[in-house]
Amino acid sequence: MRLIDVNTFKQQDQFGHNQTPPYAILSHRWGKHEVSYQNFTDTPKDDFHDGLLREAIDKNAGASKIAHACAQARKAGLEWIWIDTCCIDKTNSTELSRSINSMFKWYEGAQICFAHLADVDAKNTSEGEVAGAIQNSEWFKRGWTLQEMLASRSILFLDANWEPLGSRSELTPLISRATRISPEHLRDFRRANIAQKMSWMADRTTTEEEDMAYCMLGIFDLNMDLRYGEGKKAFVRLQEMIIGSSSDESIFAWRLEKFESSGLLAPWPDCFRYSGDVMLRLDKISYTRAAYQMTGQGLRFPAPLYLVWDVENKTPSHFFGAKNKVVEMTIQCWTMQQGKLRAIVLFLDRVGGYWKRVRCGEWGSAKKVRMEHWMQPGGARSYDIYIPQREIVKGL
Numbered sequence: 001m002r003l004i005d006v007n008t009f010k011q012q013d014q015f016g017h018n019q020t021p022p023y024a025i026l027s028h029r030w031g032k033h034e035v036s037y038q039n040f041t042d043t044p045k046d047d048f049h050d051g052l053l054r055e056a057i058d059k060n061a062g063a064s065k066i067a068h069a070c071a072q073a074r075k076a077g078l079e080w081i082w083i084d085t086c087c088i089d090k091t092n093s094t095e096l097s098r099s100i101n102s103m104f105k106w107y108e109g110a111q112i113c114f115a116h117l118a119d120v121d122a123k124n125t126s127e128g129e130v131a132g133a134i135q136n137s138e139w140f141k142r143g144w145t146l147q148e149m150l151a152s153r154s155i156l157f158l159d160a161n162w163e164p165l166g167s168r169s170e171l172t173p174l175i176s177r178a179t180r181i182s183p184e185h186l187r188d189f190r191r192a193n194i195a196q197k198m199s200w201m202a203d204r205t206t207t208e209e210e211d212m213a214y215c216m217l218g219i220f221d222l223n224m225d226l227r228y229g230e231g232k233k234a235f236v237r238l239q240e241m242i243i244g245s246s247s248d249e250s251i252f253a254w255r256l257e258k259f260e261s262s263g264l265l266a267p268w269p270d271c272f273r274y275s276g277d278v279m280l281r282l283d284k285i286s287y288t289r290a291a292y293q294m295t296g297q298g299l300r301f302p303a304p305l306y307l308v309w310d311v312e313n314k315t316p317s318h319f320f321g322a323k324n325k326v327v328e329m330t331i332q333c334w335t336m337q338q339g340k341l342r343a344i345v346l347f348l349d350r351v352g353g354y355w356k357r358v359r360c361g362e363w364g365s366a367k368k369v370r371m372e373h374w375m376q377p378g379g380a381r382s383y384d385i386y387i388p389q390r391e392i393v394k395g396l
Contacts (some may be wrong), residue, residue, distance in 0.1 A: 001013065001015065003087065020109070023081055024078045025082045025106065025152070026082070027107075027114065027148040028065065031087065037089040040086035070311070080204070081314075085101075091110045103144075107151035113152035113155045114153045114156055115156070115157045117139050117159055134172050143216075144206065144215045148217075150219060193280045193333070194251040198266070198269055198275065199276040199278075202269050202270045209234070232267060235268060235388060236265050237394075243299075248276050250275070251265070252274050253331065253363070254266040254267075259361070260358060281333075284332075297386040299389060301384065323388075328347060329345065331344050331345075332342070335363075339364055341364065354385075
């Protein structure tokens with residue numbers, strides 16, 4: 001981890017294991033004139049000193065940002081700060097990958113995070129409009145800032161002039177409205193289920209498509225290799241990793257009206273826009289589903305379908321062989337509908353030997369989750385279906 005000395009503006013990365021000193025960290029939206037790692041090493045350190053801030057602002061807005069961030073760290077009694085623009089050598093693919101996979105840990109380890117809202121000017125905004133300006137800040141619409149906000153143990157929000165706006169606890173009502181994250185989950189996001197976490201990413205943006213997946217790695221406590229150029233496939237790959245380490249079926253609780261058929265995994269975070277109220281209710285689970293996993297044939301899923309045993313032919317093909325028959329699959333998560341708790345139902349259709357999700361813009365509902373077995377002489381067994389993840393929506 002490369003840190004900046006807030007007094008000398010020199011970088012240092014020669015810290016031993018578990019010997020990283022207390023440090024501050026900056027969360028911000030990138031501007032047009034950010035100082036890169038290469039620029040930082042070439043910039044005269046006098047450009048960063050407080051006495052030359054006005055000149056730095058005129059010459060280089062990025063240098064000004066670094067100077068102000070260092071000044072905030074000094075006020076907080078800290079000697080070091082980490083700033084993503086100039087503390088990562090992005091020309092080094094190995095370092096970039098390591099940094100992105102470590103990002104959550106670095107924000108979590110900081111003594112304080114300074115969140116700079118460059119589009120909020122409290123000094124020149126009427127008192128009654130400051131709250132609205134904070135709530136509408138672009139900072140809340142960027143993908144990377146979600147992880148940075150959730151990981152940081154202490155956050156101080158600053159306006160365009162680097163004047164304090166308040167802490168996370170002081171601004172909780174505004175932050176909750178801006179992000180659709182409940183106050184409870186702002187205090188402890190780990191209590192949220194997968195669908196809820198995904199819903200927080202809906203409507204956020206990143207410069208690179210792949211970063212919509214990479215910026216959530218820490219939220220799901222995952223590491224993955226970076227493949228810039230794969231586009232939206234990165235988000236599907238993230239979900240494949242999630243289902244490999246979690247039995248939380250809310251990952252399948254998404255909707256997309258303009259997509260008629262799909263695999264079970266969402267093509268993009270915006271599909272979870274209306275999944276913020278999805279619940280897991282352990283007291284409502286009446287069975288343990290066998291593990292589902294991604295295979296070469298698609299997602300193998302133990303089917304909670306209503307199966308009919310054809311006694312005469314001693315085969316279940318009577319039900320599964322029916323043509324143009326959409327079947328219902330109840331998943332183990334719930335929503336409130338007209339004041340009543342209802343399990344979410346997805347719709348599946350068979351294509352050859354495989355299945356696909358259809359009517360992707362809607363959910364059905366059930367009073368309870370049922371795992372039907374084939375009733376047959378000598379016992380019962382569940383039925384595995386395979387759902388390929390072939391389709392990726394373009395233009396989302």
